[in-house]
Amino acid sequence: MPGLDTLPSELYSAILDQLPSEFLQEGCLSLTRCLPNAPIPQFHLFQCVRLKSSDQVLKFYRRLRTGPDSAVSWVQDFSLEAWNADAEIVIDLIRLLPRLRSLNVFIGPSNFNPERLVEIFSTPIPGLKRLSLRFRPYVQRATYFQFLKGSYFDSTLVGLSKWPSITSLEALSIVQDALDPASAPTQAFAQPLVFFELEKCLPILLRSLQPTQLAAFRLRLPLRTTTRSLTAVPHALPCATLLDFSTCGITEPDVDVLLARFYRTQHLVLDGCPVIFGRRRDEWKMLGKRCALVGVQRAKQRERRLGLWFEEVRAQLAAAAATAASTEVNEEATETTDAKGKRGRKGLAASTISIRTHQSRASSSASDPPNLKAPKVRVLPPFPRLRSLCATSTQLNAEMHATVRREFEAGWIEGLAQLAATRARLRQSHKNGVRVMVIVDPAPGDSDVGQAMGYDGLEDVGVEEFTRFSGEDGDVHPLLCLAGPGRGDEHLPGCAHALGWDVWENDW
Numbered sequence: 001m002p003g004l005d006t007l008p009s010e011l012y013s014a015i016l017d018q019l020p021s022e023f024l025q026e027g028c029l030s031l032t033r034c035l036p037n038a039p040i041p042q043f044h045l046f047q048c049v050r051l052k053s054s055d056q057v058l059k060f061y062r063r064l065r066t067g068p069d070s071a072v073s074w075v076q077d078f079s080l081e082a083w084n085a086d087a088e089i090v091i092d093l094i095r096l097l098p099r100l101r102s103l104n105v106f107i108g109p110s111n112f113n114p115e116r117l118v119e120i121f122s123t124p125i126p127g128l129k130r131l132s133l134r135f136r137p138y139v140q141r142a143t144y145f146q147f148l149k150g151s152y153f154d155s156t157l158v159g160l161s162k163w164p165s166i167t168s169l170e171a172l173s174i175v176q177d178a179l180d181p182a183s184a185p186t187q188a189f190a191q192p193l194v195f196f197e198l199e200k201c202l203p204i205l206l207r208s209l210q211p212t213q214l215a216a217f218r219l220r221l222p223l224r225t226t227t228r229s230l231t232a233v234p235h236a237l238p239c240a241t242l243l244d245f246s247t248c249g250i251t252e253p254d255v256d257v258l259l260a261r262f263y264r265t266q267h268l269v270l271d272g273c274p275v276i277f278g279r280r281r282d283e284w285k286m287l288g289k290r291c292a293l294v295g296v297q298r299a300k301q302r303e304r305r306l307g308l309w310f311e312e313v314r315a316q317l318a319a320a321a322a323t324a325a326s327t328e329v330n331e332e333a334t335e336t337t338d339a340k341g342k343r344g345r346k347g348l349a350a351s352t353i354s355i356r357t358h359q360s361r362a363s364s365s366a367s368d369p370p371n372l373k374a375p376k377v378r379v380l381p382p383f384p385r386l387r388s389l390c391a392t393s394t395q396l397n398a399e400m401h402a403t404v405r406r407e408f409e410a411g412w413i414e415g416l417a418q419l420a421a422t423r424a425r426l427r428q429s430h431k432n433g434v435r436v437m438v439i440v441d442p443a444p445g446d447s448d449v450g451q452a453m454g455y456d457g458l459e460d461v462g463v464e465e466f467t468r469f470s471g472e473d474g475d476v477h478p479l480l481c482l483a484g485p486g487r488g489d490e491h492l493p494g495c496a497h498a499l500g501w502d503v504w505e506n507d508w
Contacts, residue, residue, distance in 0.1 A: 083108030292415025
């Protein structure tokens with residue numbers, strides 16, 4: 001009877017292809033040790049590489065330099081999971097890999113400094129789809145070297161924005177681990193910062209992501225206020241449907257601001273954010289209502305910009321009219337001066353100018369505003385797109401989860417009822433002759449309708465738009481997962497946590 005050693009290599013490849021990428025390397029290695037004579041394709045050992053110590057980094061680097069030339073092209077996913085690896089070796093190693101599609105780098109206090117880390121982004125990696133940077137800057141002994149030198153990782157965000165490979169990314173993760181609560185009470189000194197001028201550098205990075213197809217964005221900076229920086233750039237993250245801002249200093253009012261700004265968001269993770277404090281009984285209900293009424297806020301913002309645009313046009317026309325009137329007065333005064341200079345006797349009663357005539361003409365031309373009446377235009381609020389929301393609160397325990405979900409659902413239904421009433425009023429206004437318009441989402445790379453002025457990004461509403469309210473448009477409340485980070489049975493099927501595990505291939 002033939003043994004397993006006689007199976008064709010294609011069958012072994014088919015078996016290994018069924019493994020998740022994070023287990024592929026170990027699974028292939030175990031299989032080769034169990035069946036040393038089997039024709040197991042070696043490229044599976046290199047397909048997804050995870051190095052968890054500095055020794056592994058050095059050995060793998062030597063293996064690539066001394067092994068077959070084809071080995072470097074086998075590596076598709078590379079993950080450095082060691083906090084103390086030699087940065088120079090890591091940079092040289094990454095530059096050897098021409099076909100990377102996923103890159104994950106751990107940055108600790110003793111391996112990468114800002115100058116070294118930015119070197120990674122000096123060389124393009126064509127075809128890279130996923131980039132993850134995980135920072136853990138904490139030290140056991142007080143040091144002021146970083147502060148005195150001004151050594152922060154702001155240059156990393158700027159370097160990323162100039163990196164040609166950023167346009168091919170589909171998922172980007174920038175994570176700073178939270179300080180371990182167990183060690184915090186024993187340390188009486190301030191820990192180093194990762195980013196110093198975040199409000200300046202984060203918009204630079206987001207601006208470079210405007211023309212990209214980035215579908216997932218994860219930014220975790222413990223207790224840092226990020227809402228203003230995230231919303232500072234028009235039409236940032238135009239294709240993002242999964243956003244993770246866990247541990248950031250995002251409060252309840254920031255939630256609808258972010259959802260209105262990133263209007264394509266379907267899954268939002270806010271674990272560890274101070275969204276809910278437990279001070280009011282109806283906090284979760286109000287949060288659900290906020291999420292449902294995001295479209296109303298977006299429509300009001302657009303109407304406000306439209307009104308400002310009308311005022312600017314009116315002011316420009318008034319200034320143009322005043323300039324024209326002043327020019328006319330100057331021309332007539334010039335003509336009068338020329339007539340005054342002609343030879344010949346003039347009678348005493350023959351006045352060469354008429355002050356009353358010119359004053360009345362100039363004042364009527366310059367002071368009267370142009371006859372421009374701002375038309376009445378209303379913007380129809382769009383439906384909410386949120387499908388799942390993940391949040392945690394220190395005030396909750398597992399027994400309260402069902403009650404909290406019911407409150408959130410009640411708030412969502414109440415918000416949808418208010419949205420339906422607003423749309424009904426606008427439908428009646430449309431019948432009465434008021435112009436009603438809808439916001440048109442731009443394609444990636446187009447100008448942002450969220451910041452457009454005038455009628456840019458607006459279209460006249462159709463009759464069918466008022467009657468459209470299907471399951472795809474928000475009448476099904478989103479999932480509210482309260483299980484927090486990490487895998488477990490408490491997670492709801494299809495929640496944003498589960499989606500993030502598939503995208504990032506990790507659960508941290």
